[in-house]
Amino acid sequence: MANFRTHFGVASLGGGLAAQAGWQVSLWSGWQALAVAALVAFGGILPDIDADHSQAVRLIFHILAVAAIVLAVLILQQRLTPAGLFAVCGGLYLGVRYVASALFARFTVHRGLWHSLLAAAISGLSTTAISFTLLDQPERLAWIHGLALTLGFLIHLTLDELYSVDLTGARLKRSFGTALKPIDWHAPGGSLMLLLASTHLLSWLPSLAVLRQLLDQSLSLWR
């Protein structure tokens, strides 16, 4: 299993390269490239949200808590007094950083549900939905944000798989096949619940035609 530094290093490198390549072919502007790089890097550590007590978990929940505060300020600043906003932000930070992180530690198994292609897709769709609906980003950019997070997530799962192969003897370690899997076969119920919960995302997403157009454009540039 790859460690935190490897995950963060490789995903940051991948994010930097993707952001630079897209900027050069005018898929996005310089400022948007920074967001792409950051989202790929964050996606590259996100699957280890299920590893109890790891350095990655503390950092992930810290970033999620800060992101929740930024969202709350953007959405509620017109509706609350400064004191009310301060109380909400404090509550949100404690709630995400400590309560949500404790719940995650209690109910997830390392390299279970969160190390799967299903989780990669749902995390990407959630990012697109937040970017489009809560942050009012244009449809195309919202899809780019979701794809960037998914790319980082996939880099993580691939690295976990590569590290489970003993390269010297080409022998497969026991953890082979536990990261890059479509769903968590040991707990299909959890995967099904995640899938059902994610159907709520559908009404929050931008148009699929915009995604198709973006993918077509990226593929033709690649060729």
Ligand SMILES: [Zn+2]
């Ligand atoms: Zn992992």
